Amino acid sequence: xxxxxxxxxxxxxxxxxxxxxxxxxxxxxxxxxxxxxxxxxxxxxxxxxxxxxxxxxxxxxxxxxxxxxxxxxxxxxxxxxxxxxxxxxxxxxxxxxxxxxxxxxxxxxxxxxxxxxxxxxxxxxxxxxxxxxxxxxxxxxxxxxxxxxxxxxxxxxxxxxxxxxxxxxxxxxxxxxxxxxxxxxxxxxx
Amino acid sequence: xxxxxxxxxxxxxxxxxxxxxxxxxxxxxxxxxxxxxxxxxxxxxxxxxxxxxxxxxxxxxxxxxxxxxxxxxxxxxxxxxxxxxxxxxxxxxxxxxxxxxxxxxxxxxxxxxxxxxxxxxxxxxxxxxxxxxxxxxxxxxxxxxxxxxxxxxxxxxxxxxxxxxxxxxxxxxxxxxxxxxxxxxxxxxx
Numbered sequence: 001x002x003x004x005x006x007x008x009x010x011x012x013x014x015x016x017x018x019x020x021x022x023x024x025x026x027x028x029x030x031x032x033x034x035x036x037x038x039x040x041x042x043x044x045x046x047x048x049x050x051x052x053x054x055x056x057x058x059x060x061x062x063x064x065x066x067x068x069x070x071x072x073x074x075x076x077x078x079x080x081x082x083x084x085x086x087x088x089x090x091x092x093x094x095x096x097x098x099x100x101x102x103x104x105x106x107x108x109x110x111x112x113x114x115x116x117x118x119x120x121x122x123x124x125x126x127x128x129x130x131x132x133x134x135x136x137x138x139x140x141x142x143x144x145x146x147x148x149x150x151x152x153x154x155x156x157x158x159x160x161x162x163x164x165x166x167x168x169x170x171x172x173x174x175x176x177x178x179x180x181x182x183x184x185x186x187x188x189x190x
Numbered sequence: 191x192x193x194x195x196x197x198x199x200x201x202x203x204x205x206x207x208x209x210x211x212x213x214x215x216x217x218x219x220x221x222x223x224x225x226x227x228x229x230x231x232x233x234x235x236x237x238x239x240x241x242x243x244x245x246x247x248x249x250x251x252x253x254x255x256x257x258x259x260x261x262x263x264x265x266x267x268x269x270x271x272x273x274x275x276x277x278x279x280x281x282x283x284x285x286x287x288x289x290x291x292x293x294x295x296x297x298x299x300x301x302x303x304x305x306x307x308x309x310x311x312x313x314x315x316x317x318x319x320x321x322x323x324x325x326x327x328x329x330x331x332x333x334x335x336x337x338x339x340x341x342x343x344x345x346x347x348x349x350x351x352x353x354x355x356x357x358x359x360x361x362x363x364x365x366x367x368x369x370x371x372x373x374x375x376x377x378x379x380x
Contacts, residue, residue, distance in 0.1 A: 011308060036227050039316075040320060078378065189275065
């Protein structure tokens, strides 16, 4: 039996992504978001939505670029901190001891210790309400050798990304693979 | 050591969401997507990106509404099928035996057997490239009693959503919780 629980942002699960940017003075900053997703294959593009009040909002407006550094579970606490503190008041890289590395392809830094990095150039900005959505063209991806198979594909269990559950505010690791895409559903074909 | 693997849509992990819609004749259709995410808190809004060639694209254009039915792992094969077959050629509800239920709040059907349903009205349409992004205001959420705690919050392990890994084309279930948001990072505060 279902019941109505009203209008809310309970889309499960949401990603945990760390958005890197430079401010006007060139200070590297990083902020964790759960409001985002891939939005296009050609050009490859990913969205991140931010409140105007965030430091990162101003940085992206200034530079027109950002990175998405995808943390592995080993860095869950650092990623959480990146969503708690503000770059207005502190240097989150210094606080956590993680390394801001300048992207070679876009005007933004990424988190050196994280295994998977998307370098993005802003191609659209959409005002929706409390949040502004930036659409970034993914101009390059950097991946740690340790998370790639022989074909150069990212291995989920090695990258070890994790997700966020809005309602109970918990992070969850991934478990086991449960089947192949465009395959396990073939049995329903008539 | 990181290496560049080019421009691609490798944002890990992506959700597995089943988008419900009616066509011009009122036939219910459902399609699985991985390109989407929450994009705003006020109004609560969620994006889904579709190629113009899909049947669902025309349905959403026609009706200005869609649902997002979030499958639990028990329905992984059905969800996969919803991404393989096209509503142009078949009735995917009939093929899988799942039930199209008319939403009471928007002009779209949802998958009755799935535990978590977002009812959405289109408030923006953004042409990006191969994909068109629909931004839908979430006007209501339906949740199965079995996935809610006493506070009415969605429990991740009961909802049992799963994610998709683009590179290796595998679905992955969630595992264990690894900590609380806005909490496990506090130790880095200066």
